[in-house]
Amino acid sequence: MIDRKPQQPKQKSEAALQIGQQRYPVFRKYVPLEGKIPQGALRKVCEETGLGSRQASRLAKKFRANPVPEALAPNRTGPKVGSHRASPEVKTAIDSYVAELYLTKTPPAKALVADQIYNLLIAENGNHRFSVDEVPSKRVIERLIDEITEPVRASNSKGSKSRTASEPHPGHYRSAGLLDLGQMDHTRGDVALVDRISREPLDRPWITFIIEIYTRCILGFYFTFGDPSIYRCGQAVVNAILPKQAVLEELGLNVEYPMHGALGRLHADQAKPHRSEAFRSACLSVGTDPDVRKPGPAHLGGHIERLIGTFVGKLRLLPGATGSNVTQRDGYDPFASAVMTLPEFERWMILQIAAYHNTPHDGLDGISPAHAWAKAARGKDLPRPGDFDHERLRKRFLPMKELQVHSFGIVTKTRKYFHPMLAKMIGLKVNVRIDERNLNEVYMEWEDDFITLSATRAYPDVTLQEWEAARARRRKEEGAFQTRGAQQSTARYVHDARQEVLKARKLTREVRNARKRMEEGKSLSNSQQPREVETAEWLDGKDLGESDWEISNS
Numbered sequence: 001m002i003d004r005k006p007q008q009p010k011q012k013s014e015a016a017l018q019i020g021q022q023r024y025p026v027f028r029k030y031v032p033l034e035g036k037i038p039q040g041a042l043r044k045v046c047e048e049t050g051l052g053s054r055q056a057s058r059l060a061k062k063f064r065a066n067p068v069p070e071a072l073a074p075n076r077t078g079p080k081v082g083s084h085r086a087s088p089e090v091k092t093a094i095d096s097y098v099a100e101l102y103l104t105k106t107p108p109a110k111a112l113v114a115d116q117i118y119n120l121l122i123a124e125n126g127n128h129r130f131s132v133d134e135v136p137s138k139r140v141i142e143r144l145i146d147e148i149t150e151p152v153r154a155s156n157s158k159g160s161k162s163r164t165a166s167e168p169h170p171g172h173y174r175s176a177g178l179l180d181l182g183q184m185d186h187t188r189g190d191v192a193l194v195d196r197i198s199r200e201p202l203d204r205p206w207i208t209f210i211i212e213i214y215t216r217c218i219l220g221f222y223f224t225f226g227d228p229s230i231y232r233c234g235q236a237v238v239n240a241i242l243p244k245q246a247v248l249e250e251l252g253l254n255v256e257y258p259m260h261g262a263l264g265r266l267h268a269d270q271a272k273p274h275r276s277e278a279f280r281s282a283c284l285s286v287g288t289d290p291d292v293r294k295p296g297p298a299h300l301g302g303h304i305e306r307l308i309g310t311f312v313g314k315l316r317l318l319p320g321a322t323g324s325n326v327t328q329r330d331g332y333d334p335f336a337s338a339v340m341t342l343p344e345f346e347r348w349m350i351l352q353i354a355a356y357h358n359t360p361h362d363g364l365d366g367i368s369p370a371h372a373w374a375k376a377a378r379g380k381d382l383p384r385p386g387d388f389d390h391e392r393l394r395k396r397f398l399p400m401k402e403l404q405v406h407s408f409g410i411v412t413k414t415r416k417y418f419h420p421m422l423a424k425m426i427g428l429k430v431n432v433r434i435d436e437r438n439l440n441e442v443y444m445e446w447e448d449d450f451i452t453l454s455a456t457r458a459y460p461d462v463t464l465q466e467w468e469a470a471r472a473r474r475r476k477e478e479g480a481f482q483t484r485g486a487q488q489s490t491a492r493y494v495h496d497a498r499q500e501v502l503k504a505r506k507l508t509r510e511v512r513n514a515r516k517r518m519e520e521g522k523s524l525s526n527s528q529q530p531r532e533v534e535t536a537e538w539l540d541g542k543d544l545g546e547s548d549w550e551i552s553n554s
Contacts, residue, residue: 002095002103003149012073020073023049027063027072034064086136093121093128094136094144102145103156114141175213178376182219182263183304184210184236184274186228190312192320192338193225193345195466201335202469204322205345207311208236210266211304215372216361217259218307218353223346224436225465230273231436234282234397237266241286242390251347255354259373261382265291282397303363314352318345342463395443395450398433405430409456410442417442417453436464 012020026048030041037060045056062071086094097117101108121128121135136144175181186208195202203225210220220240222232239247244257266288268274274290283290315321320338340348357370364372403410405425409418410432433443433450439459443450459467482490 002098003152012070012076016073016076017070020069020071023051023059023072024069027060028067031060031063033067086140087134090121090130090134090136091144093130094141097121098145098148099156103148103153105156110142110145111138113145114138117141176264178214178373178380179212179261180264181213182210182240182266183213184208184220184233184266184268185304185308186232186271187308187312189315189345190322191315191318191340191345192322192335193340193342194338195469196341196343196462197460197466197470199339199341201320201338202466205342206232207308207349208232209304209307209311210236210240210263211307212259212263212373213303215259215369215376216303216307216363217357217369217373219259219261219263221349221353223342223349225342225463225469226436228271228273230276230279230399231397231434233268233273233279234399235394237283237286237288238394238397241393246390248350251343251350253347253350255350256370257350257354257357258377259357262286263288265289267291278400279397285396286393310356311349311352318348392450395433395435398435398443400445401432401434402429403432404428410444410453412442415439415459416456418456419444419451419453421446421451422453439464439467 026045030044031037032041042053042056042060045051045060046053049056051059059072065071094117097120098113101116102110102113107113115138118135118138118141120126121130122132123129186206189205189207191204192201193203193205194200206224206226206228208220208222208224208228209218211217212219220236220238222236222239224232226232241260241262243260248255248257264287266283268290273279280290316323318340320334320340322334323332357373358368360366360368361372367375401412403412405422405428407426409416409422410430411417412432412434431445432453433445435442439462440455442453444453445451462470
């Protein structure tokens with residue numbers, strides 16, 4: 001059976017309460033609240049109130065449990081609220097069809113489902129063949145659908161993130177203090193951006209945030225075109241640990257952003273980058289426990305989910321905003337309206353973060369995150385800019401590849417890199433850290449240090465995603481060129497070249513066969529020529545002696 005909501009009983013009417021008030025003095029006079037009820041007490045109650053003995057006995061029990069006039073008021077007549085006259089067999093059949101037709105990821109309209117169920121129950125060729133009198137009306141079937149509990153409805157028809165709002169999850173997510181606990185998550189921004197070279201529409205950006213739970217401050221952030229990866233997660237953690245002043249100066253922003261430091265625990269979902277050994281070992285090297293939460297509903301990361309939802313809503317202020325669904329984009333092309341590059345978007349987002357930090361937060365009892373940070377950080381020994389080797393820390397969180405050293409150096413995704421040190425390492429495999437925002441160099445780990453390998457050709461100052469997008473455009477242009485005739489021309493050239501081979505093969509075969517016949521003819525004519533026959537010369541007998549009678553060969 002499908003779980004259904006308990007029905008709220010209807011309140012007793014004013015007339016019923018007045019009757020209870022009239023009965024109250026009589027019950028109060030004759031019915032004791034404790035001990036045994038005297039034999040004549042109920043008889044006196046019946047005489048003065050006109051109640052029957054059974055009704056008086058039932059009301060006496062209710063009165064002793066709750067000695068107020070309302071307990072003596074008569075109940076509403078008619079069937080119990082939430083009850084239905086359908087038999088258990090019919091209800092079971094209705095529930096089975098509701099589970100099959102309605103409790104799906106794309107549930108149809110209730111009226112349509114009720115119509116289907118009603119006809120399936122009474123169909124003469126169906127599985128149940130109930131009579132029309134046994135089956136409740138379509139309206140009642142709709143009410144039965146309405147009574148399904150929200151957790152049951154959500155678990156069958158919603159995804160994990162939307163389902164959690166309909167499920168119970170008591171408890172409180174606690175942080176022991178400043179920098180004790182943080183949450184990290186990513187989302188695709190609902191806005192289109194352009195590239196920095198041609199300012200042509202490129203893609204929607206990915207946004208990564210790390211929130212410090214105790215103060216609700218955004219401790220780390222990272223914006224990119226690439227999908228969430230070890231690289232993006234690592235750069236967000238580096239951004240959280242280091243002071244932001246250098247980044248703000250590089251972006252040309254005058255913003256107060258004192259939030260930084262290594263977290264004691266970092267909660268994230270079960271995404272592959274969060275579980276990777278490279279990311280986890282990098283976190284542990286700076287004292288952060290990468291506490292990947294167990295699989296479960298989205299409320300387990302509720303703080304970061306709400307934060308990301310807030311900032312995604314702000315993206316509608318930008319040109320090129322895509323909206324959250326197709327209906328909002330009806331007649332509007334966000335990519336044609338896009339105007340901002342990734343660095344411009346990053347500056348805009350940091351300004352929004354700064355405004356968020358100064359806004360009172362309900363989860364902090366009306367204190368702004370910036371104020372909460374200032375109070376919590378007072379007297380704390382937070383990391384100073386000189387406490388970290390910034391470049392080393394940044395490289396430590398870069399994704400790693402094991403690559404083989406060749407005579408020309410190393411190669412990754414058609415890009416070649418070299419360093420004189422590699423001359424003696426040909427044939428070895430080395431660990432290389434790759435920065436997706438800088439194509440002109442990679443970093444080889446060697447003896448607890450990083451050796452910079454330079455690209456053997458100069459690449460433009462673009463990210464890996466922008467470079468790959470440009471290559472994709474070139475491939476698309478080449479595809480169009482091939483379609484316009486190059487492919488057919490190539491096919492014709494291949495066919496003609498093949499014909500040349502076939503012609504040459506045929507001619508060579510004919511010449512060879514003719515030569516063979518010629519050779520065979522000469523051999524045969526030689527074998528048929530007459531051979532020279534040796535002739536005997538006869539000598540005259542008078543010239544021979546007595547013992548020299550023999551033929552003499554000439």
